[in-house]
Amino acid sequence: MTMAGGLPAVWSGLLALPFVVTGSYVAVFQTQYPIADGQATAPPVAGVILAAFGLFVFGLGLYVQYVTAPSAPTVRQGERVVDERVPALRNALSKAFASFPVLGVGIYLLYFTELQYVYPIVALAAGLYLFSTGCYTFWQNTLTKYYVTNRRVLVEYRFISLVRNEVPHAKVRGVEERRTFWGSMLGIGYVVVRSGHGSGLAVSIGGIYDSDEFADTIRAQLGSHTNEATDSVETDAIPVRS
Numbered sequence: 279m280t281m282a283g284g285l286p287a288v289w290s291g292l293l294a295l296p297f298v299v300t301g302s303y304v305a306v307f308q309t310q311y312p313i314a315d316g317q318a319t320a321p322p323v324a325g326v327i328l329a330a331f332g333l334f335v336f337g338l339g340l341y342v343q344y345v346t347a348p349s350a351p352t353v354r355q356g357e358r359v360v361d362e363r364v365p366a367l368r369n370a371l372s373k374a375f376a377s378f379p380v381l382g383v384g385i386y387l388l389y390f391t392e393l394q395y396v397y398p399i400v401a402l403a404a405g406l407y408l409f410s411t412g413c414y415t416f417w418q419n420t421l422t423k424y425y426v427t428n429r430r431v432l433v434e435y436r437f438i439s440l441v442r443n444e445v446p447h448a449k450v451r452g453v454e455e456r457r458t459f460w461g462s463m464l465g466i467g468y469v470v471v472r473s474g475h476g477s478g479l480a481v482s483i484g485g486i487y488d489s490d491e492f493a494d495t496i497r498a499q500l501g502s503h504t505n506e507a508t509d510s511v512e513t514d515a516i517p518v519r520s
Contacts, residue, residue, distance in 0.1 A: 284364070284367045284416070284419070284420040285343070286339045286342040286343045286416065286417055286420045287336075287339045287340045287342070287343040287344070288339075289339065289371060289416065290335050290336050290338060290339020290340070290342075290413070290417075291336050291339060293335055293339075293374055293375070293409070293413060294332035294333065294334075294335040294336040294339070295332065296332070296378065296381075297328050297329065297331050297332030297335065298328075298329050298332035298333060298336075300325070300328055300329075300385075301324075301325040301326065301327070301328030301329025301330070301331070301332060302325065302329055303325065304320050304322065304324055304325025304328060305322045305323075305324075305325030305326050305329065306322075306325070308320065308322075308325070313389055313390075320388065335413060338413075338417065339417070342417045342420060342421060342437075343420075346421055346436050346437055346438075349436075351425055351427075351432060351434060351442070353427060354429065356429075357427050357428060357429045357430075358427060358428055359425055359426070359427050360426045360427055360428055360495060360499055361425070361426045361492065361495045362423060362424065362425045362426070363423070363424045363483070363486045363487075363492055364419060364420065364422060364423055364424070364486070365418075365419035365422055365484055365485040365486055366419065366464070366466050366485045366486060366487055367416060367419050367420065369415075369464060369466060369485065370412055370413075370415035370416035370418075370419055371412070371416055372412075373408065373411065373412030373415065374408075374409055374412030374413050374416060375412075376408060376412070377405045377406070377408035377409035377412060378405070378409075380401060380404055380405035380408060381401075381402060381405035381406070381409070383401045383405075384398045384399075384400075384401030384402035384404075384405055385398070385402075387401060388402075417437075418435075418437070419485070421435055421436055421437055422434070422435045423435075424481075424483045424486065424492075426492070426495055426496055426499060427499075428447075428499055429446060429447055430444050430445060430446045430447060431444065431445050431447070431450070431471045431481050431483075431496055432444030432445075432481065433481050433482070433483065443479075443481050444481065445471050445472075445473050445479055445480065445481050447499060447500050449473040449479070450471055450472070450473060450496075450500055451472055451473055452471075452472045453469065453470075453471055453472075453493050453496050453497055453500075454469070454470040454471075454472065455467060455468070455469055455489060455490060455493050456468040456469075456470070457489070461485075465487055465488070466485050466486065466487060466489070467485075467486065467488075467489025467490065468482070468483065468484050468485065468486075468489060469482075469483040469486070469489050469492055469493045469496070470482050470483070471483070471496060
């Protein structure tokens with residue numbers, strides 16, 4: 279069985295644990311063991327929803343790791359994989375973990391202040407949005423893989439269905455590198471391999487570490503492909519006798 283890299287099941291379990299614990303407390307134990315004297319009491323159904331959300335996150339992590347991991351591409355005769363990469367995982371994980379302080383603020387406003395419910399609800403909604411987008415990006419990155427072979431550049435993504443895009447070296451017309459300000463701070467960059475101008479076929483390689491090194495690997499293979507093509511033409515040429 280092929281498993282996704284980055285241990286999505288383990289990280290999803292760690293991310294889901296606070297929701298399961300908090301949800302169980304709200305649903306069962308908040309009236310018996312209050313955190314503070316005279317604290318507000320959340321509806322037990324809210325705890326059930328929180329716990330169910332945590333279990334859903336963990337279940338998706340298991341699904342991502344054991345069911346939908348992308349398989350290695352089928353190489354053709356004489357083809358070999360030169361380099362392979364996955365998008366940055368730590369960046370996505372840090373976004374998911376950064377949601378916990380925001381969620382903590384929402385819980386504090388709910389249980390330890392007498393502010394109107396709109397304030398803790400806004401904080402909790404913002405934290406859940408940050409958490410959800412971070413988890414989704416992490417899962418997406420673990421299911422995405424970029425390959426450079428001696429004949430083509432391809433990207434493969436598998437979740438519900440398989441998406442594969444490739445550009446043969448013979449059709450590549452440009453290799454573009456991009457880095458945002460934050461990407462430069464984190465060492466993350468983007469590479470776009472284009473087969474032509476306008477709406478021509480392209481492979482977008484997003485959010486990888488050492489993107490300049492990966493782009494140089496692609497350029498080196500383009501040069502090798504050109505040399506191989508030239509050698510082939512010279513070998514196949516018929517000598518002209520005077």
